Amino acid sequence: MKGLSLFSTRLWRYRGWVLGVVVAIVVVDLIGLIPPWIVGSAVDYLSTGAAEPRTLWLWGFLILGVECGRACMRFTWRRIAFDFSRRVEMDLRNEFMARAVRLPPSYFDRTTIGDLMSRATSDIDQVRMLFGMGLLTLFDVLTIVVTTLPILIWLNPTLTLYTSLPLPFLAVICWKVFIETHRRSHAVQEQLGDVTARVVENLNGIRVVKAFATEDVEKERFEQLSSVQVRLSLSLARVQAVFFPIFTIVFETGTLLVLWIGGSSVVRGDLTVGDFLKYVLYLGWLTGPMVGLGWTLSLYQRGIASMERLNQIFGLPEAEDGAAGGAAPGAVEFRNLTFRFAPDREDVLRDVSFSVPAGASVAIVGRTGAGKTALLNLLARLYQPPRGSIFIGGRDVRDIPLASLRQMIAVVPQEPFLFSDTLAENIALGLPAPEPAVVEAASRAACLHEAVERFPQGYEQIVGERGVTLSGGQKQRACIARALAVNAPILILDDAFSSVDAETEDRVVANMREAGRGRTVFTVSHRLSSVMDADLIVVLHEGRVAAVGRHEDLIRRHGLYADLWRKQQLEEGIR
Amino acid sequence: MGLQHTAFMEEEVRRGLDPKLARRFLALVWAQRGLVTLSVVLLFLFRLCAVATPYITKLAVDRYMNRPDLPVGDRLSGIQWLAVLTLAVLTVKIFTHYFETVVTQVVGQRIMHDLRLRVFNHLQTLSLSYFSRNPVGRLMTRVTSDIQALNEMFSSGIVALLGDLFMLGGVIAVMFSLDWRLTLATFAIVPLLLGASQVFRTLQRQVHRVSRAKIARLNAYLSENLAGMKIVQLFRREAENRRRFEGYGLDLYRTHMKANLYASVFFPFVDVMRAAGVALVVWYGGGRVVQEHISLGTLIVFISYIDLFFSPLRELAEKYNVLLSAMAAAEKIFGVLDEKAEVLDPERPEPLPDIRGGVEFRSVTFAYEPGLDVLHDISFTVRPGEMIALVGATGSGKTSIINLLCRFWDVRLGQVLVDGTDVRRVTQRDLRRRIAIVLQDVFLFTGTVADNIAMGNREKPRASIEGAARAVHADAFIRALPGAYDAHVSERGSTFSAGQRQLVSFARAMAADPRIIILDEATSNIDTETELLIQDAMRTLLAGRTSIVIAHRLSTIKRADRILVLHHGRLVEQGTHAELLAAKGMYARLHELQFEDEAGARGIVQAGEPSDRA
CATH class of the missing domain: 3.40.50.300 (P-loop containing nucleotide triphosphate hydrolases)
Known part of the structure; x- marks a missing residue:
């Protein structure tokens, strides 16, 4: 079983803790064997009829004393076991985050946040339970079986033979139930992920839902998902509900046998009443944890299912890093770059070749879906370009460590994304520490400073859902400021001014030009007029380079660019 | 924008069991009363069996085992008879237990389903203002985790435990009938036990509240990072964000450790109390056996009953957290259900027949927040089939006009009319069915x-x-x-x-x-080529329909039948492109500003950036 080996590997990692748990529980259980013996002996003492009432307090005191010792051990045991399980939880969570930040961004295109979150919460919770209560009960049961069974045999071998007869059947039934629980709990978890994703989507799109008055359709879709959730949960519940009755059958049948055979032995004088009582108590002592075992088995099943789901994440390939060693910025070259997002998709870029001298400004233009964003995402290695297709300073980007590469490149993405943190923290995202001077300078360059000054808390203003809500243009300018703050030698502006008015755009561009001499700038824009001054204009068409050159050259060539330009002129022209 | 980083600030829930809350919850349970009754009956039978088994043992000891004075044959057959009785009890126990578990789960799942739908459906009826105040992450939690927390209550067996407490009454009654002195002696420990439980629960509640808040903070941070992973990686924040995340995690771990410390003291203490109970029975009860006030069997049944008595108390304390979470979750869920939509359908809505598409704003004044009017006394009329371009800077009120026309918000003063009917007099559904919006x-x-x-x-x-x-x-x-x-x-x-x-x-x-089309800055992300296609498509789309366009492109503006120029929430000019140019007002200035220095290369007739105010 794959899940089992996952579990044991992890267990081995915590062997110190596990040893602590085992030792503590064995000691607790061993001490626990004493009280039934005392009680049984006391009863025998009483049934002789020669008991001395004044010595009875001794028996009571003995029971209490033993139990106090046991309580001290129990305290230790609980602390070790449960702190341990929380520890496992924390480690798993950290591992999850550690993995998440190393995943290639393309992974997030294929999955939903809701699904990832349900793994990071519900699944980790399940695994924690497995390492906490699950592990505890397991060792508890083992210890009790190993210690109690010999005592039972010693008290009455025949009786023990009969009472332990059902045990193998128990094992078989458990195995069946086991597998079924596993399967069904997996389905429940998956479904929960779907439900979450559906709700998130509905809430994010609530404006559209309202605008098109499609609430009823949404309700209907949700009801279907919820009904499936109910059905799956109940099918799981039906199997889980079998556990306890099974244990009842096995162990209460034992009690029945004890009563019948043991009782008869007492009548025939083969067994004392006290020993009979000991037997009943020890059998009960065995029953309790065994019932707990039923629960543990289901915990185990769910835990393993969750472990597998987590492992799907832990097992994802990391974004491939380049070889160690620094890299120097310099000319950027694309060499026969062909790329597709997935093997079953069409090429988005085909045989793209052009080179850009260091410090040049490059404009990438083309229609929607021409591959502009893909090209720039490949440069920043948000997606993995084929080897030998993109070079910076003569070095294949795949050979440059991601950290150095991204230190060289600052990106303003097409869709602005800010964290719910202070504005200062957001702008200083790429800096080791938020230095107010740098933040403000970047913010000024991005023409955001004036707006910030109007915020009640200035740069310390929390942005996002609980803070001020920025307008689309403000968000974009904050993203520009964030990119400018790192002062990288390569700057990528992917349609970075779509929500910024033309005048502000010009001011920002002028500021950038002034501050960043020698910086290589890649700009994607739909407003040709804003890129006509670029040192190099690359025209993409259906993933291919249609033309490369300066504005004037391209106009002269009467190609796609000239056509676009003419149309834009026509369309925007006055009179 | 990221998700719900600040959700941890969420006001944490009040005290433990709130009777009002419990009543509402019971109302949900009441809807399932048939099944609930069934599960209670099953539970009762099951518990009865649990109490009966030790009693049968007592009978065996007292009547047959410990009676050397009776003939051996009678004693053996008596024991056999009791064994058969045990078998019967056992059978009942097995079946009642199974069905009780299943029925409880069915009840739980039905209530969850019901509640889940109610919350989701209720959310669909709330106004946009509610969504602008409440982060998606938090609302999502209501429909998913909070419901799940309630579900835990049913699946963890707490409901059965509450049943156990009722069973205790039965146990106590049996004990009293056997020997009231010994019963009282055994119960000497109860006050101590209850006191300890009280202290424990108080501590647990406090720590639980803190840990809930910390969990929320942690999860909010994680989900935001997952959503913005590209940015995290592009700005090489992997290590720093991991460090922060681990910091939140460690903080939570410490809180959990504290909670565990309390539990680690409490549960062994309960065990000691239980032992004290057994010790009392052996000491005091033993004396009474010797003095022949009670039988040996009674002593044995007392020892067994102590366990029956303690295990529900133990487990209840153990699962108290589940109960607390469930109550906290219920309170939040009901909080959403209590939320009133701000934009309401009229009680007796007028039918909105096939409209022609006339729109009128009559002296409309509007504010998103009280005291901050964003539209002042706006009046204009749009004839059916007319195309209107809205022009103006950020915050000038273009988006607000659209929000009012769709009735996402309600006016403060004045009226918005469609074909002469106030939009507040028809249902939102009818209204929006006739309007289509292309959002930014x-x-x-x-x-x-x-x-x-x-x-x-x-x-x-x-x-x-x-x-x-x-x-x-x-x-x-x-x-x-x-x-x-x-x-x-x-x-x-x-x-x-x-x-x-x-x-x-x-x-x-x-x-x-639709009869009315609204285009809200739908052009900003489209390249020229596609844009031309869309311009063409727009002509088809708008033909014969009333349209209101927040326009960027001059061509669109020029094509409009009328241009409305907004400035700081006021309608300052309206007319055709030519008329407005001739008037040499605000529009002419905007136009000049754009086209003189740009030599015609620009299409933006806007000062300031477009607003994304929803």
């Missing part, structure tokens, strides 16, 4: 492309979906997708380019075939 941020739902165009209208024939797509020139790119119209759209359409998303949203508006 195109939102695509998971499903097929066709679903996204039809917007859930399953009756819409495929031909009309494709027709709509063709009209806005979206057909070509859709056909190029694997699966064409049945191509799967992933979360938020992330595999589509901005332009493609825009095209789909145009097709969506086209398919809705």
Whole structure:
């Protein structure tokens, strides 16, 4: 079983803790064997009829004393076991985050946040339970079986033979139930992920839902998902509900046998009443944890299912890093770059070749879906370009460590994304520490400073859902400021001014030009007029380079660019 | 923008068990009363069996085992008879236990389903103002985790434990009938036990509240990072964000350790108390056996009953957290259900027949927040079929006008009329069915492309979906997708380019075939080529329909029948392009500003950036 080996590997990692748990529980259980013996002996003492009432307090005191010792051990045991399980939880969570930040961004295109979150919460919770209560009960049961069974045999071998007869059947039934629980709990978890994703989507799109008055359709879709959730949960519940009755059958049948055979032995004088009582108590002592075992088995099943789901994440390939060693910025070259997002998709870029001298400004233009964003995402290695297709300073980007590469490149993405943190923290995202001077300078360059000054808390203003809500243009300018703050030698502006008015755009561009001499700038824009001054204009068409050159050259060539330009002129022209 | 980083600030829930809350919850349970009764009966039978087994043992000891004075044959047959009785009890126990568990789960799942739908459906009725105040992450939690927390209550067996408490009454009664002195002696420990439970519960509640808040903070941070992973990586924040995340995690771990410390003291203490009970029975009860006040069997049954007595108390304390979480969750869920929509349908809505598409704003004044009017005394009329361009800087009120026309918000003063009918006198549904909006941020739902165009209208024939797509020139790119119209759209359409998303949203508006069309800055992300196609499509789309366009492009503005110029929430000018230029007012200035220094290369007739105020 794959899940089992996952579990044991992890267990081995915590062997110190596990040893602590085992030792503590064995000691607790061993001490626990004493009280039934005392009680049984006391009863025998009483049934002789020669008991001395004044010595009875001794028996009571003995029971209490033993139990106090046991309580001290129990305290230790609980602390070790449960702190341990929380520890496992924390480690798993950290591992999850550690993995998440190393995943290639393309992974997030294929999955939903809701699904990832349900793994990071519900699944980790399940695994924690497995390492906490699950592990505890397991060792508890083992210890009790190993210690109690010999005592039972010693008290009455025949009786023990009969009472332990059902045990193998128990094992078989458990195995069946086991597998079924596993399967069904997996389905429940998956479904929960779907439900979450559906709700998130509905809430994010609530404006559209309202605008098109499609609430009823949404309700209907949700009801279907919820009904499936109910059905799956109940099918799981039906199997889980079998556990306890099974244990009842096995162990209460034992009690029945004890009563019948043991009782008869007492009548025939083969067994004392006290020993009979000991037997009943020890059998009960065995029953309790065994019932707990039923629960543990289901915990185990769910835990393993969750472990597998987590492992799907832990097992994802990391974004491939380049070889160690620094890299120097310099000319950027694309060499026969062909790329597709997935093997079953069409090429988005085909045989793209052009080179850009260091410090040049490059404009990438083309229609929607021409591959502009893909090209720039490949440069920043948000997606993995084929080897030998993109070079910076003569070095294949795949050979440059991601950290150095991204230190060289600052990106303003097409869709602005800010964290719910202070504005200062957001702008200083790429800096080791938020230095107010740098933040403000970047913010000024991005023409955001004036707006910030109007915020009640200035740069310390929390942005996002609980803070001020920025307008689309403000968000974009904050993203520009964030990119400018790192002062990288390569700057990528992917349609970075779509929500910024033309005048502000010009001011920002002028500021950038002034501050960043020698910086290589890649700009994607739909407003040709804003890129006509670029040192190099690359025209993409259906993933291919249609033309490369300066504005004037391209106009002269009467190609796609000239056509676009003419149309834009026509369309925007006055009179 | 990220998710719910600040959700941890959420006011944490009040005290433990709130009677009002319990009553509302019971109302939900009441809806399932048939099944609940069944499960209570099953539970009762099951518990009865649990109490009966030790009593049978007592009978065996007292009547047969410990009676050397009776003939051996009678004693053996008596024991056999009791064994048969035990078998019967056992059978009942097994079946009642199984069905009790299943029935309880059915009840739980039904209540969850019911509640889940109610919350979700209620959310659909709330106004946009509510969503602008409440982060998605928090609302999502209501429908998922909070419901799940309630579900835990049913699946963890707490309900059965509450049943156990009732069973205790039965146990106590049996004990009293056997020997009241010994019963009282045994109960000497109860006050101590209850006191300890009280202290423990108080501590547990406090620590639980803190840990809930910390969990919320942690999860909010994680989900935000997952959503913005590209940015995290581009700005090399991997290590720093991990460090912060681990910091939140460690903080939570410490709180958990504290909670565990309390539990680690409490539960062993309960065990000691239990031992003290057994010790009392042996000491005091033993004395009474010797003095022949009680039988040996009674002593034995007392020892067994102590366990029956303690284990529910133990488990209840152990699962008290589950109960607390459930109550906290219930309170939050009910909080959402209590939320009143701010924009309400009238009690007796007027039917909105096939409208012609006339729109009138009559002295409209409007504010998102009290005291901050964003529109002042706006009046204008749009004739059916007319095309209006809204022009003005950020915050000038363009988006607000649209919000009012769709009745996402209600006016503070004045009236918005469609075909002479106040929008507040018809249902929101009727109104919006006749208006289509192309929003600035195109939102695509998971499903097929066709679903996204039809917007859930399953009756819409495929031909009309494709027709709509063709009209806005979206057909070509859709056909190029694997699966064409049945191509799967992933979360938020992330595999589509901005332009493609825009095209789909145009097709969506086209398919809705409304009388009134609203275009809100739908042009900003589309390249010139596609833009020209769309300009062409717009002509088709707008033909014969009333349209209100927040326009960027001069060509659009010029095509409008009338231009409304807004400035700081006031309507300062209106007229055709030529008229407004001739008037040499604000529009003329805006126009000049754009086109003189740009030599005609620009299409933006706007000062300041567009607002994205929802």
